[in-house]
Amino acid sequence: MSLSFADLEHLYQLPFNDLIREAHELYKHHHAVNTIHLCGAISIKTGNCPEDCAYCPQSVHYKTYVSKAMLSDPNDVLDIAFYAKTLGITHFCLGAAWSYVPNGRAFQKILEIVRKVHSTGLQVCCSLGSISEEQAQSLIDAGCTTYNYNLDTSPDFYTKIITTRTFESRYKTLQMIRKSNLKISCGGILGMGETISDRLKLIYLISQLSPQPEMVPLNALVAIEGTPLGQKAFIDPLEYVRIVALARIAMPRTIIAMAAGRYKMSFETQALVFFSGANAIYIGERILTTPTPDLNADLDMLEKLGMNAHAYNIDLRQ
Numbered sequence: 001m002s003l004s005f006a007d008l009e010h011l012y013q014l015p016f017n018d019l020i021r022e023a024h025e026l027y028k029h030h031h032a033v034n035t036i037h038l039c040g041a042i043s044i045k046t047g048n049c050p051e052d053c054a055y056c057p058q059s060v061h062y063k064t065y066v067s068k069a070m071l072s073d074p075n076d077v078l079d080i081a082f083y084a085k086t087l088g089i090t091h092f093c094l095g096a097a098w099s100y101v102p103n104g105r106a107f108q109k110i111l112e113i114v115r116k117v118h119s120t121g122l123q124v125c126c127s128l129g130s131i132s133e134e135q136a137q138s139l140i141d142a143g144c145t146t147y148n149y150n151l152d153t154s155p156d157f158y159t160k161i162i163t164t165r166t167f168e169s170r171y172k173t174l175q176m177i178r179k180s181n182l183k184i185s186c187g188g189i190l191g192m193g194e195t196i197s198d199r200l201k202l203i204y205l206i207s208q209l210s211p212q213p214e215m216v217p218l219n220a221l222v223a224i225e226g227t228p229l230g231q232k233a234f235i236d237p238l239e240y241v242r243i244v245a246l247a248r249i250a251m252p253r254t255i256i257a258m259a260a261g262r263y264k265m266s267f268e269t270q271a272l273v274f275f276s277g278a279n280a281i282y283i284g285e286r287i288l289t290t291p292t293p294d295l296n297a298d299l300d301m302l303e304k305l306g307m308n309a310h311a312y313n314i315d316l317r318q
């Protein structure tokens with residue numbers, strides 16, 4: 001049974017321990033709590049994006065450290081995919097700084113990249129901006145299993161963060177992708193100056209997708225110099241834990257991923273986040289263009305917590 005917005009507001013008021021205990025109980029019921037899904041995310045087309053997302057170093061509107069790069073060579077991506085496998089990664093995300101996927105040669109190259117990565121046995125996830133129904137089907141045919149399309153924040157706060165598209169158009173495309181045979185990865189960013197109510201609305205709207213998304217990546221804003229949010233302080237870590245716990249209660253069967261910003265969180269915060277129901281992390285050199293923690297520190301952390309890498313094969317469409 002899906003939770004109402006009022007249910008989420010009520011849960012948010014609970015004392016911290018009660019909230020995370022409730023989240024953990026549900027988590028334990030639906031998942032193997034000492035296993036974690038290891039993900040990788042690389043950028044296959046970097047920078048020069050026409051959108052003006054205020055957090056993003058890849059927007060053409062801001063001057064940041066990101067150097068632009070054209071669409072990657074499929075064989076180079078294949079090499080990285082093989083390397084990712086050696087790290088224990090099972091879910092591999094290909095990100096592109098586009099507002100929508102152009103048809104023609106670029107899309108044919110994307111399909112070649114997807115086919116090559118799929119041939120390694122990795123689960124392929126694409127995050128390429130808006131797509132059409134036909135493109136969704138071609139991606140499936142090439143071996144893509146999941147599409148990442150984040151809502152990022154609440155409808156009310158959206159206009160303060162992005163002016164080049166609307167929340168409504170994003171949500172409509174998301175619903176179209178949900179109807180395709182692609183699994184959905186849909187999350188957001190916390191710590192951009194939004195209110196608690198904006199955070200709850202984001203989780204509420206994501207949880208209302210039917211079926212719920214297979215994966216929800218929760219990013220903590222990495223404030224990047226040159227972007228309008230470049231001076232924002234990092235989110236209060238316990239607040240991040242609370243939102244993960246709420247997401248777990250609202251979406252008991254979903255994989256919840258700690259995404260960007262994890263490198264700024266202590267080992268102890270991460271342990272609390274895992275207790276509260278997060279069961280995926282991105283490892284490797286980078287998550288698209290933002291840093292990840294040192295790989296050895298990550299492997300050390302998982303060993304200390306007694307957590308093993310595990311390939312979930314989840315599908316909430318049935």
Ligand code: SAM
Pocket residue numbers: 055056057058095096097098099127128129130148149150152187188189219220221222223224260261288290
């Ligand atoms: N262009 C495509 C799109 O917007 O759907 C895909 C790539 S985009 C870089 C993927 C996601 O990265 C965004 O939706 C956002 O959630 C996340 N992201 C980008 N910059 C970030 C930052 N500075 N801090 C945290 N998350 C960020």
Ligand code: SF4
Pocket residue numbers: 049050051052053056057058059060096097098099129
């Ligand atoms: Fe472009 Fe995606 Fe960055 Fe927005 S988040 S500027 S759409 S790459």
